[in-house]
Amino acid sequence: MSSMGLSGPIYTVHQVPEHFKEHFIVRGYRNPKSTAKQCILSVFDATNETFNFWTHFLPSCYFVWVLKGLSETLDFRNDPYTWPLLAYMFVAVIFPLASATAHTFNTMSEEMRHFCFFLDYGALSIFSLGGAIAYRAYSFPSVLVDTWFGHNFIFIATMISVIAVVLSCQTRFMKLSFLRNFIRLGSFGFSYLFDCTPIMYRLIFCSPEECALPSQSQHARQFVFAFSAAIFFATHFPERFYPAKFDIFGHSHQLFHVASILGTMDQMQAILHDMVDRRMLLQDSWWFPSFSGSVGVIGAVMAINTCTIAFFSLRLRSFVKSTKSS
Template sequence: MFILHGYRHPKSSFTQCVLSLFDATNETLNAWTHFLPAFYFIWVFFGLSQSLNFWSDSYTWPLLVYMLVCCVFPFMSAIAHTFNTMSERARHICFFLDYTALSLLSLGVAIAYRAYAFPQALRNTIYGDLFVTGAVINSLLCVLVSCETRFMKPSGLRKVLRLGSFALPYVYDSIPIVYRLLFCSKTECALTSHPLLARQFIFAFFSAFLYATHLPERLRPGQFDIIGHSHQLFHISSILATMDQIQAMLGDMRERAEELKASWEFTSPNSSLNILAAVLILNTIIIFIFSIRRLPLATKSEGRCC
């Protein structure tokens, strides 16, 4: 609406989409602001794999889940922004996959928070016991609602549902961390992760603000078409939040090791890795249903209208 120039042809070939990464379009930096962080997170993951035993040490499994989704979500977003102009059908499928990656991120964050960052006061409670279960439900709802919004006409309701489908899992994941920041014990307040967890909320809030307001291009349409529009800034801010979050997870994992290992709750893959695998399978089924049932009807209708 406020981006006036720099659009690619809506029926670009695969080669044209790849070459557009090196051209001045309004999607170029959308892709690179997630491609480059994806490679950075993979590099961090590789470094961790050299010092941690991800194969057999159950204490590392929640971190493994978290790092996997941290690597996947920016990569899938970059892929979506690169290839979404191949066709109308490709556009929908690209962003179906993007939504799936974001929903898995919310689940991975919840598992890592529950494993390493959860406030001690909430650990042995019904809330603590059901926290990951709630995250699973949120992850599936995130995909269902966000995919459904692609078939709604542009409206305020559509925007609220789209933003809400991602905001709800984030808010849910954040509740125990906000509690910890507000009511931390003396030991928890002294952890190096404390300021990092607080700062990532600032970046996350800024990300949501940019996504919802379309600033700065709303103020000067056409002036930020290639560089500086809200979606690029939204990407950068969300990546900065993730970088702080990763460091906070690593800090808690190391500094709270003695406390956490004494009553470690993630001794089985069923409590971390298998949950991620199960939700990935369910999300894939959801995407498959949308792609073969809803999408053909929608694109056929669009074809008649146009």
């Protein structure tokens, strides 16, 4: 029996198509052919997607508020030193907003479900790149700045970011398998690990001056939250062990959202501390003198990701037809 919400009937796992089922989630499914209006109303229903929406929509609003406050104290228009921060704050707003949007509208159709996740992958890609740009600008270990790794860090991060979107989108056309999960998780996992390599190095081999920076503890705590998010995502805990107990509130994807946002907040605070505390040191050899080197890179990768998503979206109709016929 299905229950009723503001958006219409709420289904059990046995009442929805295979492609809309979530591991170990029994109740709280929305109509797999929802209208846009039903999708919007569903964020006020008790569904298994409701808190997935709010745990990313509200942080996106918070990051907008932080960006507004920074814009009142920093000269984003004329000060090159602030441009990498502007790039980072922009993508910090975009990635949870894209995720919230994907979780809202992914039940309009099977094609829309794939498209929503394409958008989610693209947003994760530019957020990863934005973090790399901010790290290179403000948090890079001094000993690595004038090295091959330091000089090529942004270029490599950009390539990894673009490749991650291509690979993750391609997995939407693969059958459920270990390889599909490995490629999807591995593409963004590798991107995150590469971007954070200089921070890991700084935490382990910091100079006396770097060890004394207030941001050290926030950088370290960010890794704790990131590791926790990965564990929740990979293990499907707690619903794996308690089916039907955490369908609406407290399941692994919601905990994954919360841990990833807490990690992002620590990352943001650490970057802001480094930006202020290391300014005198960094400005002597400033690496981002042009707007195109930071915000421009984000814009270029967003354009590439848009083209990538458009390409894979064009393949959706024939793919969905083939899966239904088979």
